[in-house]
Amino acid sequence: MNLLDTLLRCAAALVVFLTFPLIIGQTEHKVMAHMQGRLGPMYAGGFHGWAQLVADGVKFVQKEDIVPAEADRRVFQLAPAVSLLPYLFVLIVIPVGPNGFVGQAMDAGLFFVLAVTGIGVIGKLMAGWASANKFSLLGGLRTAAQLMSYELPMVLAAASVAMAAGTLSLPGIVDAFHWWWIPWQALGAFVFFTAGLAELQRPPFDMPVADSEIIFGAYTEYTGIRFAFFLLSEYAGILVISALTAVLFLGGWHGPMHDQLGWLWTILKTFALAFVVIWLRVTYPRLREDQLMRFAWTGLIPLALLQLALTGVVKVAIS
Template sequence: MLSELPLLAETIVKAVVVLAAFLVLPLAVGQTEHKVMGHMQGRLGPMEAGPHGIAQLVADGIKFAQKEDVVPAAADRWVFRLAPAVALIPYLVALAAIPWSSTWIAADLPAGLLFVLAVSSVGVIGTLMAGWGSGNKYSLLGGMRAAAQLVSYELPLALAAVSVALAAGTLSLGGIVGQWQWWWLLWQLPGAVVFLVAAVAELQRTPFDAPIADGEIVFGPYTEYTGLRFAFFLLAEYAGIVVFSLLFAVLFLGGWGGPWSDVLGPLWTLLKAGLVAVLILWLRVAWPRVREDQLQRLAWLVLLPAALGQVALTGLGVVIWG
């Protein structure tokens, strides 16, 4: 029993650190979005909550906590109530398997890439549960749209990640960073573009937010949600940005690689992921929403062939230089 105490203590510490990162980083992304969009669009936005409005996200959280938790009379109550947790928790689990450095990782899995991709795809079940459980035709239609979108973009996303794993010869995220070379920036560039576009679509962010477009379908599967349950869906979106930005940094930007990586490794990972997150936020400001048919056409006729071509190119390179 005593011999298990150090392992138990280490597990508890890792769980607390992952939970703290999960609570802080999505909020930081949300606050950054407020300010980045404000400056890009030439407007101040909320400025009263803290210096320069830096506490606005906290104020929003307090506002959501004060709102009444309404469950529609026609809703499937258990499905309706569980949907926000099903949408949010998979990103917490995925975050535990993403390495920040060679030593900063909560769960170093031999097939970490496969694990993260599988777990992050579970969020679509939460969206489907929200659409079905709300008992609202707009919510159901939005849920079906979201499911079709996420299924369509899951394949090019996975193929782009597989290309990097093929180049590295391992499914371990730490192993991929260990094998990464600077010239992969060019070799894997098409896959990186496919991965980024597919990740934005997976998160239902602009320009791929047709399932929740208020001008078309009220707010899709989230129409009937209020209070903290609605806030959890927003938090899940920001948590998804954090997870996919970190995964992009590990796969395509060399993770913690950089000067003095032994000491500054986690900082390099955070910096690279932060740049990717800002790029995702910028897309919301710069690009108009695409129609549902355009969205599906992009997935099946552009991204999927490009991802398959990247896998073929990587396989050819591995045969020639491997």
């Protein structure tokens, strides 16, 4: 692969990064409007509220960028970028289709993805600590506790599918996929997807930003475009977690005519999972902090270990 080809692939990943999270954000407006009977997102701008996302963008740009007087200014200003950029790097290594349809293939792509996605949470910790606000600090501490609790089941679930495929390469995992893997790895898929939602602090795992208790957690002191970056990082995270779940557990580009339309199947699976993320936000109430932590340590981790054991038994049986 020459330098020009690599640059073009990375540029394509950047375009996806700048457009798909916004599409997911717009979809969330519409889905929640339908499910909850909200009027604004359905009428802004006319036909089906097409201008809602534009109106939100203009609103964020016009707002004043305020830094609290007691805040650690440099860390406070860098936090949104630290939260957002890791998801761009992850998208570069997620395969979209067969025959090298990936920004940059890596032999240890799964290890890279799990390591880099954890960096995005550091941006939220930076925001909570640097804001000089007790509610922000509390949100940051909850974020740290949630990260440590849900990172382990996520890694264990990913290790299960890597063990099944015999490789850490994301394209290699998709190449090794068979349809009978779906019931075999269903438990791991549930653990991985659920832990991913918790790391993104999406409902019902959004205690670090519980508005009824701590205003908006680590984001309390943020305004304008910096606050918009945090929201964009959340939608980018939804894209990444949904794409990874599709690639690891649902066969990625596998589907009818996957040699020609493989990229289409990956995108359809990704957006179907993103819809599930939005649906969960509308459907389930927020967990209490003790319920959230208990669910990770007494629920997801034993299930992830069970999936690892099952994978080991199946691998030995078929070898």
